[in-house]
C-alpha cells in the first residue's frame with residue numbers, strides 16, 4: 001500500500017508518496033502554512049488531494065513538532081504552528097477519503113530510521129536529533145515509546161551541569177545547552193570575544209559570513225584546528241549524555257540525526273571517546289554503536305507515511321498491548337500454565 005507522509009515544520013511543508021520499502025516516489029514541497037490552524041489544514045488537504053489524484057494512496061501520516069497524544073489524533077501544542085489542542089487527525093479525516101494520523105516529528109523520524117535507516121533490527125534504538133537543541137525518540141521492542149503523556153524522548157532537558165547555562169525550559173545546565181548547534185555558536189562567540197589569535201581564521205570567516213553552526217563545521221572540515229576543537233567540545237558533551245542514556249535504557253544503537261550531525265566524525269569521534277570514558281560498567285559491556293542517521297531530512301516524511309500505513313492496517317502502536325504480549329511470550333512458563341488450564345466448554349449459540 002502507498003501512503004502519504006507529511007513533514008510540517010516552522011518553515012516548510014514536505015509531502016511525499018511513500019512505498020512499502022520507504023522510497024519516496026512523488027513529492028511536493030511548499031512553505032509552511034504558519035498563519036493559522038485553518039491555513040495549515042487547508043494546505044494539507046490541498047497537497048493530499050494533489051498527490052492522491054496521481055497515486056492510489058491508502059493513508060496519510062503527519063509529523064509535526066510538538067506534543068501529540070498517544071492515540072496519534074490530537075496535537076496538544078506545536079511551537080511553530082498555530083495548533084493548540086487541535087484534534088487534527090479527526091478534522092482531516094472528515095475532509096479526506098482516507099485515515100489520517102499525526103505524530104511528533106522526532107517520533108516519525110525515529111520510526112523511519114528503525115524501519116529503513118540506521119536503526120534497523122534494533123531492540124532499543126535511541127534517536128538523537130541535534131539541531132539548535134536536542135530532540136529525540138525511543139523505539140523499543142518494535143514500537144515508538146511515547147511515555148504516559150506523549151512526552152518521552154526529551155533527552156535535551158536532562159540536567160548535566162547543575163547551575164550551568166540557563167535553558168528556555170526554565171532549568172539550568174540542560175544537556176542541550178552543551179551538545180547542540182546553539183552551544184557550538186555560543187562557545188565560538190565566547191572564544192571570538194577574547195580576541196584569541198587561535199581563532200584568527202574563524203574570526204575572518206565570521207566577519208565575512210556571520211557566525212553560524214554550519215560555518216564552524218565547514219571550517220572544521222577544511223582543517224581549522226580551533227573549529228575542530230569547538231566541534232569536539234560539543235561531541236564530548238554528546239558522548240557524556242549518551243553514556244547517561246545508556247545507563248538508563250541500555251540501547252543497542254544510538255542514531256544521531258539533525259543539522260549538527262552533518263559534521264560527521266568530527267562530532268561523533270569525540271562523542272564515541274567520551275561515551276567510552278563515561279559509560280557505567282565500561283569494560284564489562286559492549287560499547288553501543290553511535291551511528292549517523294541514514295535517511296537525512298526525509299526521515300520524518302518517510303516515518304509518518306509508514307506509521308500511517310500501519311495504523312490503516314489496524315496496527316496502531318498501543319504500547320501496553322505489545323508489552324503484555326511480549327511478557328507472555330517471554331515468560332513461557334506462565335503461558336504454558338495458562339494453556340494447561342481447562343477450557344470452559346462453550347455451548348454453540350443458536
Ligand SMILES: [Zn+2]
Nearest residue numbers: 157167169174
Ligand atoms: Zn532545558
